[in-house]
Amino acid sequence: MTLAPPEQRMPADTTQTRGLRGREAAVCATATTSVVFALFALAEHGLSPWLMAASGTAILLTLLLFRDRMPIGVPSASRSGDRADAGVAALLGAVPDPALLVDRRSVVVGATPAAYGAFPTLRIAQPLSFTLRAPAVLEGLDDVLKSGEARTVEFTHRGGAERVYAVSITALTAGDDKGALLFFRDETAARRLEHMRVDFVANASHELRTPLASVMGFIETLQGPARNDAVARERFLGIMREQAQRMSRLIDDLLSLSRIEMRAHVQPATPVDVLGLVKHIIDTLTPLAGDRGVALELVAPSTPVIVPGDRDELLRVFENLIENAVKYGQSGKRVVITVSTPAEGAAANDNEISISVRDFGPGIGPEHVPRLTERFYRVDVAASRDKGGTGLGLAIVKHIVNHHRGRLQIESELGQGALFRVVLPLFGDQKAAGRMRG
Structure with missing residues (x-):
């Protein structure tokens, strides 16, 4: 996890006693509690694991967002804060998906390690628009920051290998502080699989339609011009049998493929x-x-x-x-x-x-x-x-x-x-x- 640069943080208040000041501690506690309750709500509604992961990431990122604005007094408290930063950073390092935290101005103030792998131009303290040339994401972020209502948008990232992402954008608010979490789910494999399924259905339909059309054509011929032509009838029936066998082989292969896929894990x-x-x-x-x-x-x-x-x-x-x-x-x-x-x-x-x-x-x-x-x-x-x-x-x-x-x-x-x-x-x-x- 990367925090905002040190020069952007508030200087320590040496006159303060150990710990956080009351108002700032309350703000942090409120932010954390809100996200925790949101996480439990997601669990109760049985939503998808990636939303759960996004909420968990939000908890950690929210803590860091507001903690950076809270002065720590005595040196021992600073060391404790450093250890907390390291602990949270280690936890965020285990988050497999890219996630970004932005402030009210859409400036990036936090990112998971996976985000740097996905977006090499990513920099802390820079506007998100410097990293993502994605109008759908930027417009969605503006809407979330204004309305406070979560949104999910999709965009295709063409930096290097083309990737398709579903981006969950959630507003984070505590006191006067406002920001948003962007959680990226890689949909590339799922979309590729969906395209394969569509192609498979189209190809299977075509493979069945061709012999079926042939059989239907010969049936019409046998019912019409070749009704009383014994030689033509035998020849057409032979062709129809071949086409029916072709359809039978195709159906057998489709069923075999389905059975094999169903047992693939054993x-x-x-x-x-x-x-x-x-x-x-x-x-x-x-x-x-x-x-x-x-x-x-x-x-x-x-x-x-x-x-x-x-x-x-x-x-x-x-x-x-x-x-x-x-x-x-x-x-x-x-x-x-x-x-x-x-x-x-x-x-x-x-x-x-x-x-x-x-x-x-x-x-x-x-x-x-x-x-x-x-x-x-x-x-x-x-x-x-x-x-x-x-x-x-x-x-x-x-x-x-x-x-x-x-x-x-x-x-x-x-x-x-x-x-x-x-x-x-x-x-x-x-x-x-x-x-x-x-």
Whole structure:
């Protein structure tokens, strides 16, 4: 916590006895009591934690605002005041959000450490307008200082990384002293999540609307011109079946994603032989790979490798990755699946295993790699749909890997193929895990 500069404080009154003068002590007590009662009122009404934090910060800032205007007499009292300043400063140092205290002229007289991190140009004893070029905040502050009624405004701070803040502005009044507390809540992540939700709904609606429109169109055709055309009827019914299956896959993927997210906080703990699982998937996909002229190669240890997990979820992860490698890396003619213990890749350690799927196809442009796990993101929309993709496969893979407290790593360059690596924690005692499975 930073107080107003020493030269702005009142000089000590050496003729005064120890302690605060009666009127000034009453002013400070009144201010503190008012904010304490406000804090209890917030608690009784069950308001959000950030408002509670704002009120708690207000108590400390109010004490400092009015304490700076109260002379302390004897030296021992000054030392006591210094210790109080240090104690309150330590408490405010623990406040995670930016908070500013301004006087009646909108001059900054106090700030939490987080405020300096958020607003590098912040200076004590300068008008707030020197720090924030935010008309909504400054106008809201003027209204609060005039009316005494609290307000919440929003502004976007573009210093460095763009951040969105909700600013709670509360009037602080005790005797003739007046000021305001500005408490900043970072809404950036919440707004980003909201945008993602809006995009998700729009994309999901679009993905469902396209095949549905196709089905509706063919139904109208079958009811009209093609009513008595047996050949056309069979062809149209086949297309309708494909579109219905596409919608079914999309709905299944949406439900799977929802289930995984609902269980994200609970790490699976059942012993799973991930090597045996990968071998099973390779056996299952060998006919598909053969039809496309792709050879599946496995590089792995000879003994089982046990991880804590959910077998069905891990099956979906590696089935998705290997099938994608076959479909999209077909031109490379081979897909190599490598099971490594200890794990390979960045930040790997001896207590982890990595399973990588490498194809030798056309590769993926570097601009696409960071977005591959976004919902409905496709490098080539037409190619993905032609291959039966919903645009959710890698999003599901990422969520499952996170659910298992693992990591998904993607490496690719155009013309060099692509590598997808899953790093998972090993089961602590491999032999005991093997017996548990048996």
